[in-house]
Amino acid sequence: MTQVAFAPDVFTWPAAEPRLLGGRCPACQAVMFPRKPSCPRCGNPDIAEHLLPRRGVLVAWTIQGFLPKAPYAGGETEETFRPFGVGLVQLGDEVRVEARLTEADPEKLTFGMELELVVVPFRTDADGTEIMIHAFAPASPEISDQAELAE
Amino acid sequence: MYDVAIVGVGIHPFGRFGAKSAIEMGAQAVRSALADAGASWPQVQFAFGGSNEVDNPDAVVSLLGLTGIPFMDVYNGCATAGTALELTADAIRYGKYELGVAVGMDKHLPGAFTADPEYYSAPSWYGAAGQFLTTKFFGIKINRYMHDHGISHQTLAKVVAKSLRNGVLNPNAFRRRPMDEQSILDARMLNYPLTQYMFCSPDEGAAAVVLCRADLAHRYTSTPIFLRASALRTRRYGAYEVHSSWAAVEEDKAPTVYASQAAYEIAGIGPEDVGVIQLQDTDAGAEIIHMAENGFCADGEQEKLLAEGATEIGGRLPVNTDGGLIANGEPIGASGLRQVHELVLQLRGQAGERQVPGNPRVGYAQLYGAPGTAAVSILTT
Numbered sequence: 314m315t316q317v318a319f320a321p322d323v324f325t326w327p328a329a330e331p332r333l334l335g336g337r338c339p340a341c342q343a344v345m346f347p348r349k350p351s352c353p354r355c356g357n358p359d360i361a362e363h364l365l366p367r368r369g370v371l372v373a374w375t376i377q378g379f380l381p382k383a384p385y386a387g388g389e390t391e392e393t394f395r396p397f398g399v400g401l402v403q404l405g406d407e408v409r410v411e412a413r414l415t416e417a418d419p420e421k422l423t424f425g426m427e428l429e430l431v432v433v434p435f436r437t438d439a440d441g442t443e444i445m446i447h448a449f450a451p452a453s454p455e456i457s458d459q460a461e462l463a464e
Numbered sequence: 465m466y467d468v469a470i471v472g473v474g475i476h477p478f479g480r481f482g483a484k485s486a487i488e489m490g491a492q493a494v495r496s497a498l499a500d501a502g503a504s505w506p507q508v509q510f511a512f513g514g515s516n517e518v519d520n521p522d523a524v525v526s527l528l529g530l531t532g533i534p535f536m537d538v539y540n541g542c543a544t545a546g547t548a549l550e551l552t553a554d555a556i557r558y559g560k561y562e563l564g565v566a567v568g569m570d571k572h573l574p575g576a577f578t579a580d581p582e583y584y585s586a587p588s589w590y591g592a593a594g595q596f597l598t599t600k601f602f603g604i605k606i607n608r609y610m611h612d613h614g615i616s617h618q619t620l621a622k623v624v625a626k627s628l629r630n631g632v633l634n635p636n637a638f639r640r641r642p643m644d645e646q647s648i649l650d651a652r653m654l655n656y657p658l659t660q661y662m663f664c665s666p667d668e669g670a671a672a673v674v675l676c677r678a679d680l681a682h683r684y685t686s687t688p689i690f691l692r693a694s695a696l697r698t699r700r701y702g703a704y705e706v707h708s709s710w711a712a713v714e715e716d717k718a719p720t721v722y723a724s725q726a727a728y729e730i731a732g733i734g735p736e737d738v739g740v741i742q743l744q745d746t747d748a749g750a751e752i753i754h755m756a757e758n759g760f761c762a763d764g765e766q767e768k769l770l771a772e773g774a775t776e777i778g779g780r781l782p783v784n785t786d787g788g789l790i791a792n793g794e795p796i797g798a799s800g801l802r803q804v805h806e807l808v809l810q811l812r813g814q815a816g817e818r819q820v821p822g823n824p825r826v827g828y829a830q831l832y833g834a835p836g837t838a839a840v841s842i843l844t845t
């Protein structure tokens with residue numbers, strides 16, 4: 314089955330250990346996600362591409378409990394939609410990124426829990442192409458094993 | 465510089481009004497504000513109009529009279545009405561005009577707002593991923609705040625129950641039926657920890673204010689209310705705000721904190737002097753957080769204050785006495801002038817069943833919205 318990233322230039326793909334494609338300002342060292350045309354801190358217009366750390370901790374989160382309107386491209390209907398988690402995740406001491414979480418149960422999400430970037434199915438198109446999206450999953454040994462197997 | 469007085473306020477009810485246009489509602493709000501001031505449209509020297517859905521709020525002149533006055537249109541997200549008010553006041557403050565109108569109007573479709581993420585400097589995939597939602601941001605922000613400062617789910621429900629009770633007393637409100645706290649908590653979870661009834665709804669309506677050079681206010685009213693300060697601030701590096709795909713590790717304070725501090729300083733007034741408060745309650749959590757961001761309590765103190773009923777009309781810190789956004793909904797362009805309308809009634813002692821006891825002398829209004837913009841106004845008798 315063909316797997317395609319849901320948008321270009323968001324994460325490295327295909328990759329056994331995908332990374333988010335951020336930016337770093339050479340002038341003030343600010344790290345951002347995604348790379349912006351200029352620096353939000355100092356205005357410098359030359360931003361270098363910067364791969365973000367894969368692991369992080371959960372700073373804050375919610376559960377998206379209803380089907381978002383367009384431009385949402387998950388392809389679900391009101392009937393097939395399943396709530397998903399969204400978190401603000403701090404990657405090392407570099408930056409905090411807002412992204413989907415693989416866990417959608419409030420009981421299983423804790424502030425400060427360790428997370429790891431994964432790329433998961435987002436929707437399947439009519440021709441069978443699987444559209445993939447980045448998300449953060451609990452950084453358990455099980456997940457690391459899977460990553461190693463994929464290599 | 466001249467002082468500025470509010471000599472008239474008017475409102476078109478908030479809710480849903482079928483085929484009636486936003487422009488018609490705007491014209492009705494201006495007529496009502498002019499009647500309140502005992503002034504007529506030809507006396508008005510200039511105006512600022514704010515709207516999200518209407519490209520040209522100045523089109524109200526075709527319903528009020530084509531007098532040829534300068535009429536400037538503004539848009540600043542949820543802070544639009546704060547901008548219209550500030551610019552109208554400043555034009556009088558600097559001596560350019562003596563009498564002007566600020567008006568806001570809107571007519572939104574039901575359901576959460578949607579737009580192109582790139583208009584907010586967010587990447588286009590942010591919308592495709594299902595993250596371009598204001599409700600998601602508010603869920604994330606209050607969830608962390610509750611964890612850090614010991615705020616309970618019950619307290620979120622108390623905010624909504626209070627606002628709906630106040631809405632019952634407000635004939636211009638959209639939602640006028642009370643709800644018990646348990647039903648609010650048991651409702652469908654939209655963005656954890658916020659349930660369906662903990663969010664305001666985009667709706668329709670208009671509000672207008674007539675502003676005048678303070679030394680001339682006696683021509684129009686015996687109870688002028690003075691606009692002592694208005695301040696607008698955008699987000700700083702380090703603030704995690706609506707429609708951000710990322711934030712810096714070093715946290716900065718929300719733009720509301722900076723707008724609030726600036727307004728207190730300009731007015732020479734502190735939070736302890738304020739007798740009636742209007743806060744942006746896009747959701748119940750926002751009202752809780754904004755109580756602290758505007759200096760009315762310490763972080764976490766809200767749990768006790770709400771349990772004591774401090775934010776009720778008869779409490780020590782009356783918040784959103786007209787039901788706020790939760791009971792009125794949010795026609796974006798009009799929302800901030802609805803806040804001012806309520807404060808003026810309260811400071812004049814004309815708020816009827818909703819009147820805050822003890823003759824409040826200082827009113828405070830705060831707006832906050834995407835992509836991280838806050839406005840604060842301070843009014844006094």
Ligand SMILES: [Zn+2]
Pocket residue numbers: 338339340341342343352353354355356357
């Ligand atoms: Zn920089």
